[in-house]
Amino acid sequence: MKGRRLKYFLVFCFQIFFGLSIITIPCFSQPVENVDLLKPSQLKKFAESSLSMGDIYSGIDLFERYLKLKPDDTNALFELAELYRKSRDYQKAAITYLKCSEQGNSNALFYYAKMQKAMGDYADAKSSFQNFQKLNKGGGPNDFKKILKLEMEGCDMGIADVSEKKASLKAEIKHLGSSINKPHIEFSPLAIDSTYMIFGSLKVEGMEYYPTDQPVEKKPVRKFYTAAKNGKNWEFEGEFEGPFNDPKVNVGNGTMSKDGNTFYFTRCESDFHNKITCSIFVSRKEGNSWSNPEEVAGVNESGSTTTMPALGEESKKKNEVLYFVSDRSGGEGGMDIWYIVYDNKKQMWSTPKNPGSKLNTPGDEISPFYDLKFHTLYFSSDYLPGFGEMDVFKSNGELSKWTRPENVGFPLNTGADEVYYSLFPDNSEAGFFSSNREGGAALKNPTCCDDIYEFHWKDYKNVKIHGKLYDVDFIEYILEMEDASEKNKMIADEERYLLDSALVSIYLIDKENEEPILISADTTNSKGEYFFKIEKEKDYKIVVNKERYFRKHYKFSTKNVSMESINQHIGISMLSKEPVVVKNIYYAYDDASLNQDSKNVIDTTLLKIMRENPHIIIEISSHTDSKGGDLYNISLSQKRAESVVNYLNSKGIERIKMQPKGYGESTPLAPNSNKDGSDNPDGRSKNRRTEFKVLGTMDPDKYNDIIYKD
Secondary structure (H helix, E strand, O other), rough: OOOOOOOOEEEEOOOHHHHHOOOOEEEEOOOOOHHOOHHHHHHHHHHHHHOOOOOOHHHHHHHHHHHHHHHOHHHHHHHHHHOOOOOOOHHHHHHHHHHHOOOOOOOHHHOOOOOOOHHHOOHHHHHHHHHHHHHHHOOOOOHHHHHHHHHHHHHHHHHHHHHHHHHHOOEEEEEOOOOOOOOEEEEEEEEEOOEEEEEEOOOOOOOOOEEOOHHHHOOOOOOOEEEEEOOOOOEEEOOOOOOOOOOEEEEEEEEOOOOOOOOEEEEEOOOOOOEEEEEEEEEEOOOEOOOEEEEEEOOOOOOOOEEEEEEOOOOOOOEEEEEEOOOOOOOOOEEEEEEEEOOOOOEEEOOOEEOOOOOOOOOOOEEEEEEOOOOOOEEEEOOOOOOOOOOEEEEEEOEEEEEEEOOOOOOOOOOOOEEEEEEEEEEEEEEEEEEEOOOEEEEOOOOOOOOEEEEEEEEOOOEEEEEEOOOOOHHHHHHHHOOHHHHHHHHOOHHHHHHHOEEEEEEOOOOOOOOOOEEEEEEOOOEEEEEEEEOOOOOOEEEEOOEEEEEEEEEEEOOOOOOOOEEEOOOEEEEOOEEEEEEEOOOOOOOOOOOOOHHHHHHHOHHHHHHHHHEEEEEEEEEEEOOOHHHHHHHHHHHHHHHHHHHHHHHOOHHHHHHEEEEEOOOOOOOOOOOOOEEEEEEEEEOOEEEEEEHHHHHEOOOEEEEEOO
């Protein structure tokens, strides 16, 4: 039997772990000859040969036969346990790891605990992790102290969520049924609307064998398929029409632009070393047909996998953002989430960037999905604290600025793999995901293969916040009117004081980020109305921007809020060239320096205004009373105005936005002396003042482009 070639190609549902990327590994069958006649050394050699070609299941079969003849080969036993784990046969892997542990393999206890966790035995898994910790101080997998901590955090989550809350599940989970889910892996479900979806699959019934010399186009590959909702059930329709499926390559992982005219997806092929490499392609709708797919410029990298595209949008300039997964160098480890931004002006993509350790870990982060409405990224990770293997997490933010990822919780996450979380358009409460949890259309073992599930969060925590934007100065003017009938008439005329076309943005205030994170933005309608849906138990800030008005910042919290709706009207003031007196800024006699009380006043007035309105340019002026000569008073007031500018600059306000001006005694607010010539202390006090006025605004992208307003 020595040197005999393996003759058949086996199609099965096994995938490389990064594969949840769409790929089935080409596997080769065991030899045609009777393997029962092979010697132990031959069985082991054939097993290793099968594994070198990616045939994990033949490798499992051959190692099982080998170990019956050589039960004392501890290395082979551990390799078999590893193969069970990689094939996601958690039960057999657990049994085999335990045997390895009993035979003295210290690392096997760690993986035994992981398999217990994958099967949902959280209390036993935690106990096994603790035993491993006691026996392996200073040893074990790389960085095992941190890994153990995260694993046990996940066990605690499982003990609490699964045991205590099983009676009142937070989500309804529904298997899509046998019309869609077949024995092989179904993946990357994408809802186009509430009744139509695209997904990836390998439509092969059971285990099939093909000659190794069969042409590539005759071997089965993963393709895009569609399904439609008929009543309460989803039913298979057929292949996704268009130039996407290719008989020679595996395809999947689709994402659609907001207008439905651009489709990004992944194509994957294996080289002669059996290494699978994926690239992202794009096709655009031209009339009723799709263009031939082309590689997305600047995103794919030779020698690395680039896969799992997800579309977002950059909040400031509304440029399209493409998030994707790659194992290229420069990441945090394993598969990382990366992104590129499309420059609408230059009509080109930026260089790929890694968001950093806020999202990515030394493990694998895969299958991103971006919810534009809430600026939330959903993805799966095998490193963050979870219920088992791959869990779904969410993080608010964009580009490289994110909140700490949160586990979406049980029952969506279990001990098995949960990947490809996606939402229905305009509905953040329902969507799809893929999982190899028990109960699916299994083939080789109960947890071998991913099926598509539909979910609906029953206790989705959101609050509606809405209100009207009004001109606060105009309202004050109305309220000061003495004629009641005229006042009521003005109040009824809402168009006079309600403000349309204002940009209202809502930010999440996260303790771990220095700056708030933009969640959503809305433009007020003709009635001055804005509307948002936000989550409970979080802190927020609303920022209002309208041309010719001061920006308004308003903080609020939904923590411990029982109401489902918050009504918050917001008033803003118009920018004016009329000077505004800043009260209580004092100086020592004949001195331009600021004392601490004056600095405190500036912190709560001018500094706050400039931070909230980085687009305005102001004049900061200082005035004196009539004591002293004109030139002396102008010089002193100029120094005092400059001291305010210097202080604000020390707090981070750019000098280009501030112009100091000393007016001396030239513009009094009140008489310095009484009519009889006697001194007027009150008048002099009013004249010794600091003021500011708005000179104009600037384009935030071009500080030298000053726009002066009348």
